[in-house]
Amino acid sequence: MFRRNFLKKLSLATLGTLGGQMIFSPYIFPFFKNNFNNQMEFSQENDLEDDAEKTSVLVIGAGMAGLSAARTLKEEGFKVTILEAQNRIGGRVATDYSLGFPMELGAGWIHGPEGNNPITPIANKAGGKLYETNDQSIEFFDENGKALSDESTDKLYKAYQKMIAELEKKYEDKEISEDISLADAIKKHYPQYANDAFMQYQLSAYAEFDAGGGLNDLSAIGWQGDSNFPGDDVILTNGYELVPNFLAKGLDIKLNCKVSEISYDKTGVEVTTSKGKFEADYAVVTLPLGVLKKNIVKFDPELPTEKKRAIQKVGMGKINKVALVFDKCFWNPKTQYFGYCSPVMGMYNYFMNTRTFCNINALVTFGIGDFGLTLESHSQEKIKNDIMNILRKIFGKNIPEPSKILVTKWNNDPYTYGAYSYCAVGSSLKDFEELGKSVQKKLFFAGEHTSRKYRATVHGAYISGQRVAKQIIDL
Numbered sequence: 001m002f003r004r005n006f007l008k009k010l011s012l013a014t015l016g017t018l019g020g021q022m023i024f025s026p027y028i029f030p031f032f033k034n035n036f037n038n039q040m041e042f043s044q045e046n047d048l049e050d051d052a053e054k055t056s057v058l059v060i061g062a063g064m065a066g067l068s069a070a071r072t073l074k075e076e077g078f079k080v081t082i083l084e085a086q087n088r089i090g091g092r093v094a095t096d097y098s099l100g101f102p103m104e105l106g107a108g109w110i111h112g113p114e115g116n117n118p119i120t121p122i123a124n125k126a127g128g129k130l131y132e133t134n135d136q137s138i139e140f141f142d143e144n145g146k147a148l149s150d151e152s153t154d155k156l157y158k159a160y161q162k163m164i165a166e167l168e169k170k171y172e173d174k175e176i177s178e179d180i181s182l183a184d185a186i187k188k189h190y191p192q193y194a195n196d197a198f199m200q201y202q203l204s205a206y207a208e209f210d211a212g213g214g215l216n217d218l219s220a221i222g223w224q225g226d227s228n229f230p231g232d233d234v235i236l237t238n239g240y241e242l243v244p245n246f247l248a249k250g251l252d253i254k255l256n257c258k259v260s261e262i263s264y265d266k267t268g269v270e271v272t273t274s275k276g277k278f279e280a281d282y283a284v285v286t287l288p289l290g291v292l293k294k295n296i297v298k299f300d301p302e303l304p305t306e307k308k309r310a311i312q313k314v315g316m317g318k319i320n321k322v323a324l325v326f327d328k329c330f331w332n333p334k335t336q337y338f339g340y341c342s343p344v345m346g347m348y349n350y351f352m353n354t355r356t357f358c359n360i361n362a363l364v365t366f367g368i369g370d371f372g373l374t375l376e377s378h379s380q381e382k383i384k385n386d387i388m389n390i391l392r393k394i395f396g397k398n399i400p401e402p403s404k405i406l407v408t409k410w411n412n413d414p415y416t417y418g419a420y421s422y423c424a425v426g427s428s429l430k431d432f433e434e435l436g437k438s439v440q441k442k443l444f445f446a447g448e449h450t451s452r453k454y455r456a457t458v459h460g461a462y463i464s465g466q467r468v469a470k471q472i473i474d475l
């Protein structure tokens, strides 16, 4: 997603930054409690007109896909009820305020905010303050914390670009067709880069972070097959949650309503939840791919074999974030990002500086690819110490300890089980289409993982909700 955007537009002469993204963790309950109250208001705002004659739809999940579908269907006169397992809405758009600034636990960026990106106008209407993060503003450091010269980074950046473009072309021209991982393709065709630290950094911070999966899991054929909207990425400095909150206004949302079974036949759907059974004419299923993979929700009858296969084949990414707040700013407050050639692939290899858009001294770093999963088995103390060791190498031994830390654990989050979907070895772009196919014209599937073109993004989720709403309206 934004990484590819970045690579395309980055001027080699002014070799600059990365984009970034954000978080989720168990430490955010006070905030979600607040949010829960807001949601109660959403339900109470629901109009009281007699709904008995309307065609009814149950929407499972109040993330961007579910809210998008529900809002449009309600506007078209359908009776819509959203069933949401958590005590908040937004799903993977979740803002935490406990650190003194709006920390995005999940999505942070509106990627490509121009053109027809539907999120930008919603963010504007919702009162979002958009801030363009400057991708060119980055300082790079080697494994020992020594600043890298523009010359050497420039050279390797060109080599990286060339390698990725060549590989893509070889697959396009059918010169190679083997369905192997990106890691294996690089080892085989570009063995000279196997031990180059800066190349490994780029493969993690650009390829893995962009696509979501680890280098060993990404399909060398399909990992790049999605599209972008134009424009430089922006964040909402007053919180991304404004967007789902805006969409949720006036909708009937049942919170703490965990779905365990979805039955369907020609006459309609019946959904079993922790708050009892609900019936309707149709259901929109926006359960995240990670949840579908775990078979936690039973479908009766079972889903078609092709869909079940696609659920298993498409990958679910393992990105996590760690935010550290300090009493003092010991880095350049004007630099947007710091890149670090970590000896462990994906381990805290870049840092986003919040001082460019707020007055809190915070650095947000990431666990990417396989390390995104490993991080979740580490104690908070170990996570802090590992990051501080890196920061001491870069900024000196006398930097202060952080006063606050926040760690996300998306891979063990029971309502997501992962970060965002990617094209894994053995899967193809067609599998994303399969994930979005309706079943017996009763179950309609939306969610970021059902968007072949814009998977893994907020706009992809939103657009998928629009797609299923139209399918139901057109029946």
Ligand SMILES: Cc1cc2nc3c(=O)[nH]c(=O)nc-3n(C[C@H](O)[C@H](O)[C@H](O)COP(=O)(O)OP(=O)(O)OC[C@H]3O[C@@H](n4cnc5c(N)ncnc54)[C@H](O)[C@@H]3O)c2cc1C
Pocket: 020, 021, 022, 023, 024, 060, 061, 062, 063, 064, 065, 066, 083, 084, 085, 086, 089, 090, 091, 092, 093, 105, 106, 107, 108, 109, 110, 111, 257, 258, 259, 260, 286, 287, 288, 291, 297, 319, 320, 321, 410, 414, 415, 416, 418, 419, 420, 446, 447, 448, 449, 455, 456, 457, 458, 459, 461
């Ligand atoms: C760390 C991270 C960083 C990201 N960064 C960006 C970014 O910068 N820009 C960007 O565009 N995208 C980003 N994304 C991706 C983006 O957040 C997602 O693509 C998008 O929000 C997914 O929306 P969705 O509606 O498909 O799923 P979700 O938001 O996950 O919604 C699904 C809903 O279903 C609910 N649910 C789950 N199980 C049940 C159940 N049994 N019963 C009832 N409800 C259930 C969940 O609680 C959730 O509310 C990021 C994601 C992560 C995790």
